[in-house]
């Protein structure tokens with residue numbers, strides 16, 4: 001097992017990509033803190049994974065953009081497990097609109113959750129990792145944070161910011177044996193993309209050489225690689241998992 005007895009905090013883990021990452025880590029022996037704004041769904045996910053994989057899990061209702069919420073959650077995780085080895089900053093939202101129609105509230109909400117949320121969670125957790133001289137942080141960015149996307153000024157800016165923040169955090173904490181990497185998913189089959197029209201889906205798929213949408217497990221597999229010792233000499237990296245949509 002690649003993560004036996006390690007403790008992982010995963011934000012936005014009640015469903016979708018976050019849940020798949022949690023399940024992958026549980027299958028490798030990690031104990032989990034399932035963090036989400038949706039407590040009921042988080043508790044259900046935590047219960048199911050504990051039963052299925054025989055690991056310890058806890059759930060907490062936390063808004064990642066709220067520093068008080070996050071600090072209280074981190075304390076609860078430390079009280080429960082006594083350590084934090086892995087943080088996956090996965091929680092994210094979209095509020096798409098063309099630039100000229102985008103409201104301040106749409107901009108602020110997405111930047112607050114997707115970008116400030118990564119900063120707030122990282123700041124709260126990394127001090128414990130630095131003290132322990134061991135830690136691993138994975139930030140979920142997006143291919144559109146690398147290439148831009150019409151109608152997503154707020155979302156693409158947040159994800160581009162996450163990539164820059166990943167590199168800065170990697171540089172600040174490398175000396176403390178904390179590795180920090182990002183995963184940039186392409187077009188993945190979750191509730192976030194389910195809402196897109198068939199026309200948009202067809203247009204997006206046309207840009208994907210592997211000619212299929214990604215599955216949450218495609219992202220979870222990359223996260224497992226980055227969370228494990230298999231990637232011991234990798235930090236500040238952006239791992240593209242996009243079916244060839246963007247080749248750099």
Ligand SMILES: NC(=O)c1ccc[n+]([C@@H]2O[C@H](COP(=O)([O-])OP(=O)(O)OC[C@H]3O[C@@H](n4cnc5c(N)ncnc54)[C@H](O)[C@@H]3O)[C@@H](O)[C@H]2O)c1
Nearest residue numbers: 012016017036037063064090091092142185187188190192
């Ligand atoms: N689905 C895709 O195609 C795709 C592509 C690239 C990147 N991503 C990124 O992957 C991540 C997961 O996306 P998904 O497709 O699984 O989405 P999803 O909507 O299925 O799941 C997101 C989860 O985050 C939770 N959440 C939302 N706001 C929160 C907050 N303030 N605090 C805590 N939790 C919160 C939601 O309750 C939900 O459980 C996001 O960061 C998203 O931007 C997704």
